[in-house]
Amino acid sequence: MKVLFLNGPNLNLLGTREPEIYGRTTLADISSQVRDRAAQLKVAVEFRQSNQEGELVSWIQEAKGNFDVIVINAAAYTHTSVALRDAISATGVPAIEIHLSNIHAREDFRHKSLIAPVCRGQICGFGAKSYILGLEASVYVK
Numbered sequence: 001m002k003v004l005f006l007n008g009p010n011l012n013l014l015g016t017r018e019p020e021i022y023g024r025t026t027l028a029d030i031s032s033q034v035r036d037r038a039a040q041l042k043v044a045v046e047f048r049q050s051n052q053e054g055e056l057v058s059w060i061q062e063a064k065g066n067f068d069v070i071v072i073n074a075a076a077y078t079h080t081s082v083a084l085r086d087a088i089s090a091t092g093v094p095a096i097e098i099h100l101s102n103i104h105a106r107e108d109f110r111h112k113s114l115i116a117p118v119c120r121g122q123i124c125g126f127g128a129k130s131y132i133l134g135l136e137a138s139v140y141v142k
């Protein structure tokens, strides 16, 4: 089983800015924690980040036939991107939406996720553990 982790804009800054919201863990730290858990579960993972909406769309399209599940933290594009939503819907690969923070407990504009209706489920609010829970959920949905 192969799981593709996709990370959207600004998540490359994790651990370096706004630690009161997003913590001090870097994306590289999270990737390493995900790899450790994936090894226990005997799951292959690929971990990517992009600040470009179009690149994320292309990666979602290319997942078909190459990955069993997509776990996606679309970051700000969660709330704005019809393109990501359409790509997830079109590719047919089961997707799980994750967030570090509880988007429902934050500003109103973060309460709406455009990708939630085309994802199998949403995990948010558990910091870096949201990624581990996303991985475990991917074993469940596959």
Ligand code: CA2
Pocket: 009, 010, 011, 013, 014, 015, 016, 017, 018, 022, 073, 074, 075, 076, 077, 078, 098, 099, 100, 101, 102, 103, 110
């Ligand atoms: O809680 C999450 O995981 C979010 O997807 C993070 C996004 C935000 O726009 C979503 O509403 C919720 C923001 C990612 C930006 O990350 C930063 C990290 C460090 C410093 C600045 C931004």
